[in-house]
Amino acid sequence: MNEQEPFCPNESRRSFLKKSTVITAVALTPAAAINAANNHWDEHIAAAIENVSLSVEINGTRHTMDIDPRTSLLDLLRENLHLTGTKKGCDYGQCGACTVHVNGERVLSCLTLAATTDGSKVTTIEGLANGDELHPMQAAFIKHDGFQCGYCTPGQIMSAVACIREGHASSRDQIREYMSGNICRCGAYPNIVDAIEEVQKGGQKV
Amino acid sequence: MSTKSNKVIGEPMNRVDGKLKVTGAATYSAEYKLANIAYAVLVSSTITKGTIKNIDTKAAENAPGVIAVISHVNSIKVPGYQEQHGEPGQPKPAGRPLRVFYDNKVYFNGQPIAVVVAGTFERARYAASLVKVQYDKETPQTAFEENMNKAIVPEQAKQNPKAAVADYTRGTPDGYASAPVKIETEYFQPTEFHNPMELQSIIAHWETDDRLTLYDKVQGTQPTQQNFAREWQIPVENIKVISTFVGGAFGNGLRNWPHETAAIIAAKMVNRPVKLMLTREQMFYMVGYRPRTWQKINMGATQDGKLVGITHSVVGQTSSYEQFTEGTLQQTRTLYECPNISTRYRLLPLHVSTPTPMRGPGEATGAWALECAIDEMAHALNIDPIEFRLRNYPEKDPDNGKPWSSNYIRDCYKMGAEAIGWKNRKQQPGMLRDGDWQIGYGMAIGMFGANRQAAKVRGKLYGDGTVLMQCAVTDIGPGTGTAMTQIAADNMSLPVEKVTFQWGNSDFPEMGNQGGSSTVNSVGPAVVAACNSIKQKLLEMAGRNKQEFANAKMEEVMFEEGKLFPKDKSTSIAYEDILKGGGARDIDVIEGARPGSERQQYAMYAFSMHFAEVHVHAVTGQTKVAKVVACADAGRIINKKTAGNQMIGGVSGGIGMALEEEAVIDDRFGRYITKDLADYHVAVHADVPKVEVLFVDKPDLLVDPIGSKGLGEIAIIGVAPAIANAIFNATGKRIRELPITPDKLI
Numbered sequence: 021m022n023e024q025e026p027f028c029p030n031e032s033r034r035s036f037l038k039k040s041t042v043i044t045a046v047a048l049t050p051a052a053a054i055n056a057a058n059n060h061w062d063e064h065i066a067a068a069i070e071n072v073s074l075s076v077e078i079n080g081t082r083h084t085m086d087i088d089p090r091t092s093l094l095d096l097l098r099e100n101l102h103l104t105g106t107k108k109g110c111d112y113g114q115c116g117a118c119t120v121h122v123n124g125e126r127v128l129s130c131l132t133l134a135a136t137t138d139g140s141k142v143t144t145i146e147g148l149a150n151g152d153e154l155h156p157m158q159a160a161f162i163k164h165d166g167f168q169c170g171y172c173t174p175g176q177i178m179s180a181v182a183c184i185r186e187g188h189a190s191s192r193d194q195i196r197e198y199m200s201g202n203i204c205r206c207g208a209y210p211n212i213v214d215a216i217e218e219v220q221k222g223g224q225k226v
Numbered sequence: 227m228s229t230k231s232n233k234v235i236g237e238p239m240n241r242v243d244g245k246l247k248v249t250g251a252a253t254y255s256a257e258y259k260l261a262n263i264a265y266a267v268l269v270s271s272t273i274t275k276g277t278i279k280n281i282d283t284k285a286a287e288n289a290p291g292v293i294a295v296i297s298h299v300n301s302i303k304v305p306g307y308q309e310q311h312g313e314p315g316q317p318k319p320a321g322r323p324l325r326v327f328y329d330n331k332v333y334f335n336g337q338p339i340a341v342v343v344a345g346t347f348e349r350a351r352y353a354a355s356l357v358k359v360q361y362d363k364e365t366p367q368t369a370f371e372e373n374m375n376k377a378i379v380p381e382q383a384k385q386n387p388k389a390a391v392a393d394y395t396r397g398t399p400d401g402y403a404s405a406p407v408k409i410e411t412e413y414f415q416p417t418e419f420h421n422p423m424e425l426q427s428i429i430a431h432w433e434t435d436d437r438l439t440l441y442d443k444v445q446g447t448q449p450t451q452q453n454f455a456r457e458w459q460i461p462v463e464n465i466k467v468i469s470t471f472v473g474g475a476f477g478n479g480l481r482n483w484p485h486e487t488a489a490i491i492a493a494k495m496v497n498r499p500v501k502l503m504l505t506r507e508q509m510f511y512m513v514g515y516r517p518r519t520w521q522k523i524n525m526g527a528t529q530d531g532k533l534v535g536i537t538h539s540v541v542g543q544t545s546s547y548e549q550f551t552e553g554t555l556q557q558t559r560t561l562y563e564c565p566n567i568s569t570r571y572r573l574l575p576l577h578v579s580t581p582t583p584m585r586g587p588g589e590a591t592g593a594w595a596l597e598c599a600i601d602e603m604a605h606a607l608n609i610d611p612i613e614f615r616l617r618n619y620p621e622k623d624p625d626n627g628k629p630w631s632s633n634y635i636r637d638c639y640k641m642g643a644e645a646i647g648w649k650n651r652k653q654q655p656g657m658l659r660d661g662d663w664q665i666g667y668g669m670a671i672g673m674f675g676a677n678r679q680a681a682k683v684r685g686k687l688y689g690d691g692t693v694l695m696q697c698a699v700t701d702i703g704p705g706t707g708t709a710m711t712q713i714a715a716d717n718m719s720l721p722v723e724k725v726t727f728q729w730g731n732s733d734f735p736e737m738g739n740q741g742g743s744s745t746v747n748s749v750g751p752a753v754v755a756a757c758n759s760i761k762q763k764l765l766e767m768a769g770r771n772k773q774e775f776a777n778a779k780m781e782e783v784m785f786e787e788g789k790l791f792p793k794d795k796s797t798s799i800a801y802e803d804i805l806k807g808g809g810a811r812d813i814d815v816i817e818g819a820r821p822g823s824e825r826q827q828y829a830m831y832a833f834s835m836h837f838a839e840v841h842v843h844a845v846t847g848q849t850k851v852a853k854v855v856a857c858a859d860a861g862r863i864i865n866k867k868t869a870g871n872q873m874i875g876g877v878s879g880g881i882g883m884a885l886e887e888e889a890v891i892d893d894r895f896g897r898y899i900t901k902d903l904a905d906y907h908v909a910v911h912a913d914v915p916k917v918e919v920l921f922v923d924k925p926d927l928l929v930d931p932i933g934s935k936g937l938g939e940i941a942i943i944g945v946a947p948a949i950a951n952a953i954f955n956a957t958g959k960r961i962r963e964l965p966i967t968p969d970k971l972i
């Protein structure tokens with residue numbers, strides 16, 4: 021998915037390869053790569069190292085592509101696949117806006133390197149509804165006005181669904197505790213809890 | 227004319243954009259798909275004051291995929307930099323806005339000093355880490371208390387002795403001193419950050435050499451358009467600003483910031499659309515904050531609870547290059563009947579970035595001191611704090627003697643006291659306990675100007691009987707699109723399904739910032755004006771084609787259920803048929819509405835009253851807010867669901883302000899220690915209880931023809947002091963420094 025930049029030999033290759041800890045972590049052969057840089061093999065090598073193959077199922081569709089190993093799952097979704105429903109709120113794993121499901125469990129996509137999802141099934145907010153029919157949690161968020169600006173909403177909803185599936189929605193207090201990783205700066209929290217409580221009590225399949 | 231109305235105004239209708247928001251289909255600024263887009267990542271200063279001696283960009287330039295590294299060394303000249311003072315249509319602090327990449331000067335830590343542009347985000351981010359900078363450092367001053375003696379009189383006050391921040395006296399200066407009962411108290415509130423969930427983001431796209439399109443996270447499309455037209459010296463109409471969905475702002479989108487100019491420079495230099503999204507850490511340095519403020523209140527009262535005098539002094543933080551002031555002292559002059567008032571506002575310039583309005587700007591800060599002091603005085607007098615406030619209720623605005631356009635604050639006392647269970651409160655603190663939990667009740671008032679701006683709306687009635695309305699206004703979360711749809715539906719006498727309201731585009735008719743709680747008050751009347759204009763044209767068209775309406779006047783007809791009737795209802799004609807008969811495809815109008823002379827005759831304010839029940843753990847000092855009642859005298863409520871949510875949100879923000887939010891700066895380096903959401907705590911789910919929202923819901927037709935008074939600010943003003951007063955009632959401990967963390971209570 022990387023756009024191919026023109027070949028431009030340069031001095032920075034050595035430091036680039038040495039300093040990129042992410043590359044070091046996942047590169048195919050880091051020693052060889054650094055050696056290549058020392059020998060000024062350069063952009064071609066970098067381009068090769070910046071590409072790892074990934075095959076991941078997202079919202080029921082399999083995507084097979086080459087990605088920059090530094091790409092987070094969040095950036096893969098937003099920038100490479102243009103699935104912008106998953107939001108970047110901090111990129112540090114502190115706000116929950118980027119919450120998606122990987123193999124059915126809620127994860128922070130900003131702290132997940134996309135390369136580690138090879139072979140996984142990812143569900144994002146775009147994959148939650150059944151066609152035009154909203155997921156019960158989406159409908160409950162609308163009914164209870166569980167948002168204002170809407171930016172944290174996809175993450176809240178993905179977390180809320182997981183919260184019920186995990187069995188962590190048995191009381192308002194428990195919901196509040198297990199939803200506290202999802203920040204809503206507009207502060208619609210009580211409405212979000214109302215929505216989750218209603219879905220939980222309604223017993224619909226989530 | 228009569229239009230059957232109030233069918234949906236006031237109803238708790240679901241949001242018109244709710245489905246987009248819950249499905250991820252709402253598009254925010256960084257999410258527009260443009261061909262050939264490049265990614266920009268900012269490099270920030272690591273020193274606080276000084277000059278850039280050398281900036282080594284070679285490694286970054288040579289990194290794979292890098293298109294450009296731009297700094298003051300090689301940036302193109304921004305033509306408006308030479309003469310730019312303030313920004314049209316935006317809050318104007320005295321001084322000069324930071325000019326990004328203009329010269330080698332560093333004014334604050336985290337200042338953007340270079341931008342790296344690459345074909346992918348990963349490449350840009352990595353290359354940004356390779357930029358090496360050498361500085362000539364100077365010693366910065368960022369410590370507030372140590373520098374308080376260097377506070378200055380604001381420039382505004384020097385130039386205009388009647389300015390809101392100029393020294394003010396009513397009655398005898400420091401008249402409190404003659405009172406039999408006196409208190410003297412000091413309050414401190416730290417810097418607080420807006421931290422909306424959406425990171426400040428922009429896509430800048432030069433469509434041609436002098437035509438610029440911005441997808442920008444701002445609170446005003448047209449103020450942004452005007453600002454950049456001036457900055458780039460191109461005609462306003464050459465700039466288009468799209469801000470349809472804004473992921474929260476709370477004031478930090480009220481002006482334009484250096485990162486926006488950086489993206490525009492970069493887009494021009496690389497000749498590609500450029501996307502720039504701040505990191506969360508950069509959000510703490512580059513886009514404003516609620517300034518640290520020290521306040522001192524001297525208050526005097528008679529034994530029977532009549533205020534004699536209040537002297538309120540303020541020192542607020544600002545930057546070294548701009549003077550930011552806010553309405554911290556307004557409530558002290560207005561909220562209570564009090565013969566002697568003195569207020570003094572001073573500014574402390576430090577080597578930090580410039581503050582900017584944050585929800586309830588000034589008033590939330592001022593209420594924190596004033597409403598705690600009122601509680602302290604009520605305690606000193608051994609009078610119930612509600613009763614004390616009632617004894618000092620002003621029948622008219624004591625600041626200027628003008629009558630209130632409306633003031634239902636006494637209704638709020640009754641409604642709120644009952645809902646929170648005020649009768650359970652003990653006048654003496656520390657009397658209620660449940661095991662280790664000490665229980666207390668507190669309350670506080672807030673007020674904010676019922677502001678109104680000029681606005682215009684385009685209204686279009688189509689041949690199929692549907693209506694489209696457009697306005698340049700943004701919707702940062704309150705539900706403007708929904709409220710305007712309701713107003714248009716009622717005024718056109720159509721079901722909401724037939725009405726579409728579009729916003730967030732500078733090409734649409736005139737509106738300033740979504741700020742100062744003024745949106746419904748401003749855009750609502752313009753929607754009504756557009757509806758009235760369409761109806762007038764419908765009648766004229768019907769009169770030409772249908773005998774029954776020939777020469778009919780508006781007062782002789784009725785508009786109901788999408789049809790035009792004569793008063794006797796002997797016949798009717800649907801809007802669609804009027805258009806068909808007139809051979810018209812549509813009716814297309816642009817109408818405006820603006821405030822008038824009533825603004826000079828009345829004191830116009832919205833009021834809020836917050837009641838809190840808190841539980842404070844006697845051993846750990848942990849405070850749990852058990853219940854909050856939020857009562858608002860905000861005029862007519864257009865949508866009880868979205869307005870109620872806004873009040874709840876103000877309480878959440880106020881809980882953060884009261885108990886958690888605090889910027890800590892390491893004065894050795896002038897850098898924030900709290901620069902992410904793990905260290906800078908905002909309220910989360912576990913912190914916010916059920917909030918009961920009560921609306922007086924009485925229209926104030928003097929403020930605007932809709933009768934609304936605005937809600938966004940009063941939602942938070944008074945929350946922090948209500949909680950502080952409740953903590954005192956629970957524990958007997960009076961904490962005068964925010965946030966009230968457990969260490970202060972044990």
